[in-house]
Amino acid sequence: MTGILAEQDQERFLVLESCHSTWLFDPVEKRFCRLMKDDKSVATEWLSYDKLVIHPDSDAFVVFLDSSGTKLLRSWRHTAQCEQCGGNATTELSLAELQKVIQL
Numbered sequence: 001m002t003g004i005l006a007e008q009d010q011e012r013f014l015v016l017e018s019c020h021s022t023w024l025f026d027p028v029e030k031r032f033c034r035l036m037k038d039d040k041s042v043a044t045e046w047l048s049y050d051k052l053v054i055h056p057d058s059d060a061f062v063v064f065l066d067s068s069g070t071k072l073l074r075s076w077r078h079t080a081q082c083e084q085c086g087g088n089a090t091t092e093l094s095l096a097e098l099q100k101v102i103q104l
Contacts, residue, residue, distance in 0.1 A: 014052075016061060018075045019085040025052055032063065059083075 014025040021034040032049055036042040047065070054061045059079055065071035078085065 016054075016075075017078045019078045019082060021075075023075070025049075027052075 012026065012028060014027065016023040016025070020037055022037065023032060023034050025032045026046070030049055031046040032052075033046045034044045050064045050067045052061065052063055059077040059082075061075060061077065063073040063075075065073065076082075
């Protein structure tokens with residue numbers, strides 16, 4: 001996350017990179033959004049979430065949208081030897097692109 005967000009935002013926002021998206025989590029306000037890597041102008045709206053679980057033994061993470069756990073999103077962090085996409089390189093988002101989303 002270092003270098004992606006302004007220093008004051010590095011402690012507020014958690015950034016996770018999946019194969020096709022950059023996920024921004026705001027644990028203070030319990031909200032998240034996704035920026036699509038193929039079309040950097042496309043971002044989801046900020047959505048509420050109940051909890052985020054990052055699995056320590058894999059690259060998987062789960063976003064629980066409600067407290068009962070009936071609505072959730074599951075994805076995987078992109079790695080150099082990514083098993084999800086075959087390790088295909090993904091583009092990084094610029095500081096300006098991420099800051100536009102944070103200000104939404």
